[in-house]
Amino acid sequence: MPRPQSTTLICASIVGVTGLSLLLKYASVKLRRGVKGSKPFTPSPPVKRSSEITRDRFTKKKVPEDIDVVIVGSGIGGLYCAALLSKAGKRCLVLEQHYVAGGCTHCFEDKGWEFDTGVHYVGRVEKYGYLLDLVSEGPKVTFEKMGGEDGTYDEIKIGDAPAHGFRAGKENFINDLVAKFPREKEAIEKYIEMVIKCNKSADLHFFGKLFHPIMEKIIDVTLGGKFQSLASRTVQDVMDELFEDEMLKAILMGQFGDYGMPPSTASFFIHAGIVSHYLDGGFYPEGGPQKIAEAIIPTIEKTGGRVLVNADVLKINVENNSTTGVTLKNGTVIKCSTVISAAGAEATSKLVGDFTTPPDLRDGISHVYLFLGLKGSAKDLDLTPSNLWALPSVNVGSDIADYYNDPGSYLSEGKMLMFIGFPSSKDPTQRDLGKSTCVVISEAKTEWFKKWDGTDHGQRGDGYKEMKKKFGDAMLKGLLKHYPQLEGKVEYMETATPLTNMYYLRREASYGLQHPPERYTIKSGIRPQSDVKGLWITGQDVTTNGFAGALMGGVLTAHGVLGYGFWDLVVGGRDLITDMGKA
Numbered sequence: 001m002p003r004p005q006s007t008t009l010i011c012a013s014i015v016g017v018t019g020l021s022l023l024l025k026y027a028s029v030k031l032r033r034g035v036k037g038s039k040p041f042t043p044s045p046p047v048k049r050s051s052e053i054t055r056d057r058f059t060k061k062k063v064p065e066d067i068d069v070v071i072v073g074s075g076i077g078g079l080y081c082a083a084l085l086s087k088a089g090k091r092c093l094v095l096e097q098h099y100v101a102g103g104c105t106h107c108f109e110d111k112g113w114e115f116d117t118g119v120h121y122v123g124r125v126e127k128y129g130y131l132l133d134l135v136s137e138g139p140k141v142t143f144e145k146m147g148g149e150d151g152t153y154d155e156i157k158i159g160d161a162p163a164h165g166f167r168a169g170k171e172n173f174i175n176d177l178v179a180k181f182p183r184e185k186e187a188i189e190k191y192i193e194m195v196i197k198c199n200k201s202a203d204l205h206f207f208g209k210l211f212h213p214i215m216e217k218i219i220d221v222t223l224g225g226k227f228q229s230l231a232s233r234t235v236q237d238v239m240d241e242l243f244e245d246e247m248l249k250a251i252l253m254g255q256f257g258d259y260g261m262p263p264s265t266a267s268f269f270i271h272a273g274i275v276s277h278y279l280d281g282g283f284y285p286e287g288g289p290q291k292i293a294e295a296i297i298p299t300i301e302k303t304g305g306r307v308l309v310n311a312d313v314l315k316i317n318v319e320n321n322s323t324t325g326v327t328l329k330n331g332t333v334i335k336c337s338t339v340i341s342a343a344g345a346e347a348t349s350k351l352v353g354d355f356t357t358p359p360d361l362r363d364g365i366s367h368v369y370l371f372l373g374l375k376g377s378a379k380d381l382d383l384t385p386s387n388l389w390a391l392p393s394v395n396v397g398s399d400i401a402d403y404y405n406d407p408g409s410y411l412s413e414g415k416m417l418m419f420i421g422f423p424s425s426k427d428p429t430q431r432d433l434g435k436s437t438c439v440v441i442s443e444a445k446t447e448w449f450k451k452w453d454g455t456d457h458g459q460r461g462d463g464y465k466e467m468k469k470k471f472g473d474a475m476l477k478g479l480l481k482h483y484p485q486l487e488g489k490v491e492y493m494e495t496a497t498p499l500t501n502m503y504y505l506r507r508e509a510s511y512g513l514q515h516p517p518e519r520y521t522i523k524s525g526i527r528p529q530s531d532v533k534g535l536w537i538t539g540q541d542v543t544t545n546g547f548a549g550a551l552m553g554g555v556l557t558a559h560g561v562l563g564y565g566f567w568d569l570v571v572g573g574r575d576l577i578t579d580m581g582k583a
């Protein structure tokens with residue numbers, strides 16, 4: 001880990017900062033009033049229109065006057081950031097290229113079947129539910145706990161071994177593993193401790209991205225030292241140090257699909273973040289994840305802002321190192337001196353030449369999807385409300401490598417890595433309709449589909465259809481191995497590929513940037529403020545992937561745009577969320 005040459009410099013800064021902080025903490029308590037950088041919140045009458053809230057199509061006439069901020073992309077990162085800024089009185093225009101707002105929270109309906117696409121469970125709803133409520137002017141989102149009484153959120157199935165269930169609660173997590181692997185008791189306890197420690201110390205690292213780059217580094221190597229020492233290791237490295245039993249390691253690595261990077265190259269932090277996120281249980285938004293977008297959009301509209309779809313941003317305009325607005329694909333220019341890109345870092349580098357992502361962070365893995373409509377309710381079909389992660393064998397790392405080298409035998413035997421979830425059994429509004437839905441997801445290389453890159457959505461030809469069928473059949477075969485009772489129950493079947501991601505999200509990589517240790521160490525993470533004046537980045541790529549990660553990306557960037565920095569966060573002990581909660 002690179003360190004500034006002089007430790008004296010660090011010590012001096014710390015002493016200085018601590019002294020000042022005591023002084024200023026006192027002053028800031030005296031002076032604190034409301035949200036920083038906020039304008040009076042002047043609610044406008046709700047926008048009258050017949051179309052649905054998430055499908056407000058772009059026309060030039062709908063672009064409000066006096067926009068304070070343009071946000072490119074309407075995923076949870078963009079929407080949450082826009083909602084916070086709106087609450088602070090800023091008028092925001094969110095532009096989305098897809099015909100529905102919401103990014104990965106999108107759900108689709110086809111022939112009477114409804115599926116989620118990019119959010120299948122979330123954790124820590126006491127925190128994220130609160131954060132959503134804080135900015136929801138639309139109907140509030142309620143979350144249903146997965147797994148009923150027992151609270152099993154994920155089941156991990158390694159090869160043909162019986163599944164291991166992760167039940168809600170740290171004690172359950174530990175006890176259930178110790179019962180199976182008594183000789184590893186101490187290591188299991190130590191592991192959970194490391195997971196929690198790594199997760200807890202992450203906040204400072206992320207908020208450090210708002211500070212001057214030198215201060216960011218100083219904080220990272222001093223107060224953030226513990227986080228750095230864990231985040232700079234790989235998952236595999238930590239596993240090998242702690243555990244003897246390969247089956248135990250494989251079970252613990254079983255959720256790696258949630259971040260989609262092999263344990264041998266992924267930072268221990270992203271793993272710790274995911275494990276601790278779900279440790280107290282998995283939850284599902286009632287009515288599907290699209291309810292999240294529906295709750296937030298009215299907040300943006302209330303300050304006179306708008307969330308417009310079919311608005312494909314072609315360019316973020318820059319003059320003299322300052323952003324001047326955006327140009328849409330059809331030539332419409334929208335002027336604004338603050339632009340936030342919530343489209344992802346790699347996508348942003350295509351929109352603006354002055355922004356590049358570090359080479360070691362390039363976009364990560366993609367997926368193939370199988371959407372199934374099933375005859376019979378969850379009860380009839382004996383479907384659990386927990387997810388199943390199926391891994392081919394205990395050799396997690398080499399299985400992934402082999403699969404990517406030559407997926408053939410994995411596909412023909414239906415034994416590739418699979419995520420299996422049943423939205424209808426997680427969502428109380430869908431549970432008793434006499435039918436069920438199932439989503440199966442496997443990893444895929446974008447190269448496998450490159451051949452059809454230039455073709456149009458829905459008209460990619462027979463070769464593409466065959467390729468889709470090959471993956472769809474393989475996933476169905478895999479599903480039936482784990483749920484033989486579903487044989488003959490399939491009434492609807494659709495598959496999707498990395499090209500589908502590209503069409504709906506403008507990137508193939510499901511989770512955006514990869515998660516090597518470099519991303520979370522002081523070397524090369526993405527900062528919310530770009531080098532172009534007035535251009536900010538938000539969403540999953542400034543924090544971590546996942547609903548919670550992307551939302552926190554929105555929180556981070558909103559802090560930056562409103563002028564919260566080192567003096568407020570570290571010295572003054574104030575932050576936007578607390579200020580807003582008080583307002």
Ligand SMILES: Cc1cc2nc3c(=O)[nH]c(=O)nc-3n(C[C@H](O)[C@H](O)[C@H](O)COP(=O)(O)OP(=O)(O)OC[C@H]3O[C@@H](n4cnc5c(N)ncnc54)[C@H](O)[C@@H]3O)c2cc1C
Binds near residue numbers: 078096104122538539
């Ligand atoms: C298959 C899959 C499964 C997942 N499962 C889970 C899960 O179970 N739990 C969980 O917490 N997370 C899950 N995630 C991750 C989570 O959904 C994402 O990390 C998160 O939603 C990303 O939010 P975001 O706002 O950063 O980006 P996105 O939601 O991707 O939003 C980016 C938006 O920008 C738009 N855009 C891009 N370019 C342009 C342009 N030029 N002009 C206009 N608009 C543009 C895109 O159309 C898109 O709507 C999953 C993701 C995938 C893909």
Ligand SMILES: *[C@@H]1O[C@H](CO)[C@@H](O)[C@H](O)[C@H]1NC(C)=O
Binds near residue numbers: 059060061332
């Ligand atoms: C671009 O498309 C929008 C929506 O269809 C329209 O309102 C606008 O006038 C178009 N602009 C140009 C320059 O064609």
Ligand SMILES: *[C@@H]1O[C@H](CO)[C@@H](O)[C@H](O)[C@H]1NC(C)=O
Binds near residue numbers: 127196199277279
């Ligand atoms: C992980 O860190 C976040 C942020 O500090 C915190 O809210 C959460 O409670 C932590 N999770 C665990 C399991 O400690």
Ligand SMILES: *[C@@H]1O[C@H](CO)[C@@H](O)[C@H](O)[C@H]1NC(C)=O
Binds near residue numbers: 319320324
């Ligand atoms: C950019 O700089 C040039 C020359 O200094 C100046 O004429 C122009 O107005 C500037 N543009 C903006 C948008 O500030």
Ligand SMILES: *[C@@H]1O[C@H](CO)[C@@H](O)[C@H](O)[C@H]1NC(C)=O
Binds near residue numbers: 320321531
């Ligand atoms: C923009 O900034 C870069 C470095 O920050 C500088 O090299 C360049 O000259 C600047 N360009 C303009 C037009 O000011």
